[in-house]
Amino acid sequence: MPALDPTAVRHLYVHVPFCPTICPYCDFHVLTRRAGLVERYLERVEEEAARLAGEYPVDLDTVYIGGGTPSFLRGAEVTALAGSIRRHLGWGRLENTLEINPGTVSPDRAGLWRDLGFDRASVGVQSLDDATLRFLGRQHDARQAREAVTTLVGQGFRVSGDLITAVPRQPLESDIRGLVDLGVGHVSAYTLTIEPGTEFARRGVTVEEDDERAGFERTEDMLTSLGFTRYEVSNYARPGQESRHNLAYWNNRTYLGLGPGAAGHYPGGSGPVLTTRRTNPHLHEWLAGEPGEVQPVDAEEYVTDALFMGLRLREGVDLADLTRRSGLEVRERYAEPMAANIRRGLLTLTGDQLCATPQGWWRLNQVVADFLEAEDPRRIDHFQA
Structure with missing residues (x-):
């Protein structure tokens, strides 16, 4: 093969x-x-x-x-x-x-x-x-x-x-x-x-x-x-x-989006852009060939996306793999929000595997908001919108 x-x-x-x-x-x-x-x-x-x-x-x-x-x-x-x-x-x-x-x-x-x-x-x-x-x-x-x-x-x-x-x-x-x-x-x-x-x-x-x-x-x-x-x-x-x-999706991989209103996560970019997210317009605009929304994804956004999606999984997020994929030293960059949420009983860290606890699943939006605030407080409003 x-x-x-x-x-x-x-x-x-x-x-x-x-x-x-x-x-x-x-x-x-x-x-x-x-x-x-x-x-x-x-x-x-x-x-x-x-x-x-x-x-x-x-x-x-x-x-x-x-x-x-x-x-x-x-x-x-x-x-x-x-x-x-x-x-x-x-x-x-x-x-x-x-x-x-x-x-x-x-x-x-x-x-x-x-x-x-x-x-x-x-x-x-x-x-x-x-x-x-x-x-x-x-x-x-x-x-x-x-x-x-x-x-x-x-x-x-x-x-x-x-x-x-x-x-x-x-x-x-x-x-x-x-x-x-x-x-x-x-x-x-x-x-x-x-x-x-x-x-x-x-x-x-x-x-x-x-x-x-x-x-x-x-x-x-x-x-x-x-x-x-x-x-x-x-x-x-x-x-x-x-x-x-x-x-x-939950492992933050790339995928194609086909059809009206479809979202896709596409590879490639230049400079600080790692990937691109695109959302097609609704049916009548899509039929007319109008472009959809385009959102370049830099390393920081890639990491917080991966955490938001990956912490939904029972197995959580492999931080070493995420560091390799993003180019950011994730454990160092987000040490404070990780430690705070581990103390609260919302996350666990075993080796490189970061997981949400059952209580953390229930409060996952707040957990990810803590990571966003450590990165850029202005992103919290966008995340919660």
Whole structure:
């Protein structure tokens, strides 16, 4: 086997913005489909994929198609999307994920997705309780969710199920046990968050911190007792079922972002710039070819990004590796905030491995703010915005 190119980008995120309906808690870039819009989207994907292939060395380990609701695409549409990716950028040698809404699953559609090369399904279950699903504004019911997961497991997918916690009157334990009993190997459990501008925010829906904390802790207790490992703040997996694509984010690796609103972390730069983060504009501007936001990343920002993401992981951050990648002597540069947070019981340092404690996970924003303040107090406002 030929040696892998050490400079190549190994991960690709593709954003599909179309959804059947907009959930009241959602603040992603999503919209309902209209005549001709998906066709224009697919044409633009083809163009952008070709451009990315010409600008960067690409040798993909993972592909992740998210949204939105990628599984909402019709058979010919998802086939065209996968074809554009393969023609210009290749396909992931380790993992290829499709985000799936339970209401879009049938045996024939699951078979098509499998034939196209997807081997991992991230299913937006959210709950297995009908009252909770109605509160969340989901269009599927518990029966559809169970049938969808069962179908995908039966088709041989590695299946991850999403759950939302801290929902009023949610039967959380029943949700968790029911999802595990369906055969998933991975669970992503996210606290209900009320973002500005969402329907829930306009209604005045709130989430109590005590409920958030209780859901946070009960989810870990149950899933670990059922054989899952909490390998990231919100993610649990059976051995070997971790999301390889998302691990690239948490380890601050480079990746391509394709589609409207998609973010990417790109290699290369000049002078003090190590990498570049780019975020594509929303659909209509993206269709018109308008450029997105570009943020050069210098060594200091690279380190704090790596700490913010890496401390979410159970294994934490290898400071020697981060020093090598950034060119900064991380232990010396950030000795004071590290020591302060170790004293508070929020971090541990064993050899070169810096990890957050369970209490540190709960207060991770404050931990990272301490590192930012040591670097440049002006960055705290940006971080908290």
